[in-house]
Amino acid sequence: xxxxxxxxxxxxxxxxxxxxxxxxxxxxxxxxxxxxxxxxxxxxxxxxxxxxxxxxxxxxxxxxxxxxxxxxx
Amino acid sequence: xxxxxxxxxxxxxxxxxxxxxxxxxxxxxxxxxxxxxxxxxxxxxxxxxxxxxxxxxxxxxxxxxxxxxxxxxxxxxxxxxxxxxxxxxxxxxxxxxxxxxxxxxxxxxxxxxxxxxxxxxxxxxxxxxxxxxxxxxxxxxxxxxxxxxxxxxxxxxxxxxxxxxxxxxxxxxxxxxxxxxxxxxxxxxxxxxxxxxxxxxxxxxxxxxxxxxxxxxxxxxxxxxxxxxxxxxxxxxxxxxxxxxxxxxxxxxxxxxxxxxxxxxxxxxxxxxxxxxxxxxxxxxxxxxxxxxxxxxxxxxxxxxxxxxxxxxxxxxxxxxxxxxxxxxxxxxxxxxxxxxxxxxxxxxxxxxxxxxxxxxxxxxxxxxxxxxxxxxxxxxxxxxxxxxxxxxxxxxxxxxxxxxxxxxxxxxxxxxxxxxxxxxxxxxxxxxxxxxxxxxxxxxxxxxxxxxxxxxxxxxxxxxxxxxxxxxxxxxxxxxxxxxxxxxxxxxxxxxxxxxxxxxxxxxxxxxxxxxxxxxxxxxxxxxxxxxxxxxxxxxxxxx
Numbered sequence: 009x010x011x012x013x014x015x016x017x018x019x020x021x022x023x024x025x026x027x028x029x030x031x032x033x034x035x036x037x038x039x040x041x042x043x044x045x046x047x048x049x050x051x052x053x054x055x056x057x058x059x060x061x062x063x064x065x066x067x068x069x070x071x072x073x074x075x076x077x078x079x080x081x
Numbered sequence: 082x083x084x085x086x087x088x089x090x091x092x093x094x095x096x097x098x099x100x101x102x103x104x105x106x107x108x109x110x111x112x113x114x115x116x117x118x119x120x121x122x123x124x125x126x127x128x129x130x131x132x133x134x135x136x137x138x139x140x141x142x143x144x145x146x147x148x149x150x151x152x153x154x155x156x157x158x159x160x161x162x163x164x165x166x167x168x169x170x171x172x173x174x175x176x177x178x179x180x181x182x183x184x185x186x187x188x189x190x191x192x193x194x195x196x197x198x199x200x201x202x203x204x205x206x207x208x209x210x211x212x213x214x215x216x217x218x219x220x221x222x223x224x225x226x227x228x229x230x231x232x233x234x235x236x237x238x239x240x241x242x243x244x245x246x247x248x249x250x251x252x253x254x255x256x257x258x259x260x261x262x263x264x265x266x267x268x269x270x271x272x273x274x275x276x277x278x279x280x281x282x283x284x285x286x287x288x289x290x291x292x293x294x295x296x297x298x299x300x301x302x303x304x305x306x307x308x309x310x311x312x313x314x315x316x317x318x319x320x321x322x323x324x325x326x327x328x329x330x331x332x333x334x335x336x337x338x339x340x341x342x343x344x345x346x347x348x349x350x351x352x353x354x355x356x357x358x359x360x361x362x363x364x365x366x367x368x369x370x371x372x373x374x375x376x377x378x379x380x381x382x383x384x385x386x387x388x389x390x391x392x393x394x395x396x397x398x399x400x401x402x403x404x405x406x407x408x409x410x411x412x413x414x415x416x417x418x419x420x421x422x423x424x425x426x427x428x429x430x431x432x433x434x435x436x437x438x439x440x441x442x443x444x445x446x447x448x449x450x451x452x453x454x455x456x457x458x459x460x461x462x463x464x465x466x467x468x469x470x471x472x473x474x475x476x477x478x479x480x481x482x483x484x485x486x487x488x489x490x491x492x493x494x495x496x497x498x499x500x501x502x503x504x505x506x507x508x509x510x511x512x513x514x515x516x517x518x519x520x521x522x523x524x525x526x527x528x529x530x531x532x533x534x535x536x537x538x539x540x541x542x543x544x545x546x547x548x549x550x551x552x553x554x555x556x557x558x559x560x561x562x563x564x565x566x567x568x569x570x571x572x573x574x575x576x577x578x579x580x581x582x583x584x585x586x587x588x589x590x591x592x593x594x595x596x597x598x599x600x601x602x603x604x605x606x607x608x609x610x611x612x613x614x615x616x617x618x619x620x621x622x623x624x625x626x
């Protein structure tokens with residue numbers, strides 16, 4: 009299951025991040041790392057983008073990127 | 082002594098910078114408002130406001146310039162949003178590793194405490210080995226200028242010094258993260274703005290009429306009664322008062338527009354909106370951050386172009402710059418009103434339609450452009466009640482900017498236009514029809530004839546818009562002292578032309594700075610072509626009706 013599949017208001021733990029390079033560094037500095045608990049806050053118009061809470065940050069992630077983040081509930 | 086303010090995006094660096102140096106830089110409650118380093122001397126030290134960054138790896142263009150600034154500073158003030166301390170730890174550590182003299186300053190502490198956060202500043206200093214403050218900015222300034230005390234690093238756990246607040250979304254957050262509510266709210270807010278500004282019985286329009294009456298009729302009457310020379314009278318009354326003065330009378334209506342935009346920015350609604358509308362933007366190949374830029378475009382195109390620097394990919398940035406001029410800026414407002422007010426008793430629906438048509442065209446045009454879109458991974462600010470002081474400050478400085486522009490460049494341009502329109506090629510004082518301006522403008526008139534414009538004065542006024550959009554309204558009211566009214570079949574094509582025509586000189590230079598001269602010229606050529614085609618097309622529709 010990946011980040012995009014978490015139901016609204018659901019919580020999950022990140023298990024794996026299949027991203028490399030700059031994007032991975034940005035995720036890490038925003039607090040999206042393996043082991044972190046995330047909470048699904050909202051979907052954008054047409055469901056192209058999700059808003060998750062990770063620690064103190066609210067981060068919007070587009071579908072393509074969200075699919076690369078594996079989570080477990 | 083160089084003091085740099087650095088930290089994560091939306092930590093409150095620019096707000097602190099403004100407070101420390103008495104500046105008026107643009108702030109907003111979303112990520113990436115500041116896109117280039119700003120400097121100002123105050124109290125014997127040079128302060129610099131560094132764009133927000135998460136790391137030194139240079140993921141985005143602005144992060145690279147931040148790294149250089151921090152390395153060269155004498156003191157680095159690491160500005161940290163108290164609620165987001167945990168996530169800014171890595172950046173704070175990177176700064177501590179690069180510069181010996183670091184002060185950590187906590188912002189937004191009121192909200193932090195309200196949500197149950199706790200911080201012990203002294204223990205936190207020991208944890209970092211650097212002094213930590215949460216005092217008011219004036220006190221911080223004294224500390225910075227009188228020498229920063231050293232802090233001893235002790236090995237204590239972060240949990241002892243800091244308890245994070247409750248992060249669960251508030252009721253307002255939940256409401257604005259609902260995509261339908263956010264979009265509906267934005268449309269309603271803009272419609273309300275235009276209603277308050279343009280409806281004839283609302284404060285915007287009433288104050289505008291009062292201001293115009295005071296400047297043009299009353300002041301003009303007093304002055305013309307005192308002046309003897311016909312030429313001087315004409316210069317002062319027609320050139321200065323009717324030209325620049327009329328534009329100044331639009332201040333009440335602009336104030337309404339700017340106030341609502343400032344409220345949306347500071348409350349974090351713009352940020353929530355950028356997320357919620359992402360689906361729409363992705364469909365037209367724009368990055369989610371484009372929502373900020375497009376909403377800023379309602380205020381000023383040049384300022385909006387500057388906000389695109391935070392984008393991670395140049396192609397996404399260029400696409401946004403290319404479509405931004407279609408979003409009507411605040412300065413186009415007087416122009417639309419000049420054309421539409423004589424036709425409609427209540428120009429509110431017509432002007433609102435024009436503004437939304439501009440936004441829709443920007444999105445449609447972007448969909449036609451080639452190239453991939455940007456991956457969006459950005460922070461969204463929480464919804465907060467905006468601080469009245471910040472909002473009023475922002476409004477005041479935007480209006481000040483408008484007044485300076487009208488009193489400077491627009492006034493100078495009015496005087497030049499007056500001179501050209503009252504002297505012949507042999508420099509004799511003459512009537513308008515035989516002036517230099519008439520001779521010159523008739524050359525460009527053929528371009529405007531297919532729009533139903535037969536008057537060279539209108540052709541000239543539209544061309545003036547390339548220097549500043551305010552000039553169009555100023556020139557029209559100056560060159561038509563007898564009053565101005567066009568039939569709908571000519572006014573609408575003109576409005577279409579103004580809506581799509583390339584932005585002013587300041588937007589041009591902003592665009593050159595961000596995307597290069599060649600790209601900018603290409604954009605301007607395409608926009609001019611679209612403006613002409615749109616205007617001709619609207620006229621054609623009227624021919625068939």
